[in-house]
Amino acid sequence: MCSNRIALAKESAGVPITKANGIDIHYEEHGNSNDPAMLLIMGFGAQLTLWPDELVEALAGHGYRVIRYDNRDIGLSHKFDGVKAPGLVKMTLMGKLGLTPRVPYTLADMAADGVGLLDALEIERAHIVGASMGGMIAQHVAHKYPDRCLSFTQVFSTTGHAKLPPARKEALQALVTRPKSTEEEALVAHGIMLARTIGSPGYPSPEERLRERTLASVRRSFYPEGPTRHLSAIVADGDRSTMLRDVRVPTLVLHGEDDPLVPCEGGRHTAECIPDAKLKTIPGWGHDLPLDLIDELAAEIAGHARESVAA
Template identity: 60%
Template sequence: MPTITTSNTGIEIFYEDHGDPSNEVILLVMGLGAQLTLWPDELVEALVSEGYRVIRYDNRDIGLSQKMEGARAPGLAMQVLRKKIGFPARVPYTLADMAHDGIGLLDALEIKAAHVVGASMGGMIAQLMAVHHGPRLLSLTSIMSTTGNGKLPQAEKHAMDALIAPLKSMDEEALVAHGLNVARNIGSPGFPFDPHQQREKVLRNVRRSVYPPGLPRQLAAIIDDGCRRSRLADVRVPSLVLHGEDDPLVKLEAGEDTARAIPGARLVTIPGWGHDIPPELIGQVAGEIVTHARGR
């Protein structure tokens, strides 16, 4: 699969393109420190089988897309403090920049408009695509994401600690152990955790790419963007919010807040669902995305 350089941001983006090029496009945007492969192949296949061209890509600073080598993210505690007192720290890039990357990918592929589906940080990026590039979106689906409202319940400590834990080693087995720990702590409590299946997924991702400096820079962009509620009030894109009722990382209240903030948004919540896409839910998630896309 190819890499393109966006004309608007000048960033090299690696992407995968599936399905008939003449069909309507679904653009999949993944989350914090996550490669495009976190979108299950089975979900991509399900959307293609419903008659869509599906494009998934690595965000900047992750996977096989361009890395912001040498850029320094501000310390997490200091950035949060400066944000609270109204003197934000300088960040290497913003979430809006990442939204422009996605639009730049559509430009490079000569796609006028797409159904944009974002998960977690990808949901935040998708929201900003709707804010800044509304006419380019046929629809918006925000999955397991948030408005950035600081008054919402915070992540469960075990989930956040696992996500941002520093790597102890670049040895393959240590990297796999780290990935499995993240999967266990943010995953869906209502569905079985298959350690062998999860290990194979993590191992494939580790062998594809490992780039630890990207995560703190992406996290800095999330913190810098702050609360989007006032900006989302102007969105006029048909919007769907999907959220797990048992998400330990981005709590259910965040999905509810997102649906309230976007005019006319429809909220769908699923019991037992956490901060992943377990095999048992792929059909339901695909069905909700397709129903929304067809009903815009």
């Protein structure tokens, strides 16, 4: 049995960690350091490893210096131990009353983390790619720091508009339910269940690959308190539709037509809000990055990045 705070695989000496926005951020780089930078921002409760190695390598192969990192409160980055987030019911009620709940940190703070990482790496401008909650964070980057963005690609994310379709009940339940215990096998089983529930019906992940990736994630770090604060940041952020109408960064929206967690309407609405945004939807794609779509997604992201610079 392990405590909530313990990482099942300890941080080893020499892992790349830097100060960004005043906190420790763990990151990895792939590709040629002289190539244009591409910053990958992952989503709710997810470590940087949820960006598949195959996708990272494909993007590097397209000629980009690819940087992925652990958001605050997850993986090997800074943990906000002991900082309590308000309950979901309270936050939802306050939102309906037009009140903004006090939360440990905001998505705007997390956007500043990403820009702080660019500062630490002495990168003036980068192509910004965000998935799920990472897409929401990237929206803030594109809005508040447009001079740091060469392009913006949003992957299965949303504007947060209240009238958009919600997640399917089973997908949301799987996301917020905690494992039955902190024994390794229970954690792996829970991770596989979540991946299957929100994953792509048209591109199911092979069982062996899914188990290997889930086990590696569990052994890298297990910290269930971070997602609670991530969720509070998402709920407190509310509707970003008005903000997105001011975004002028060249934008591509990628979304699965069979996403059970963030329905495709969230991506469509984002593309409607951001002037001149491009939208591509893919049948059979859910809320994951399946191996069968890696080449197509890498080509779309890299192609948009190239076109944005050439325009």
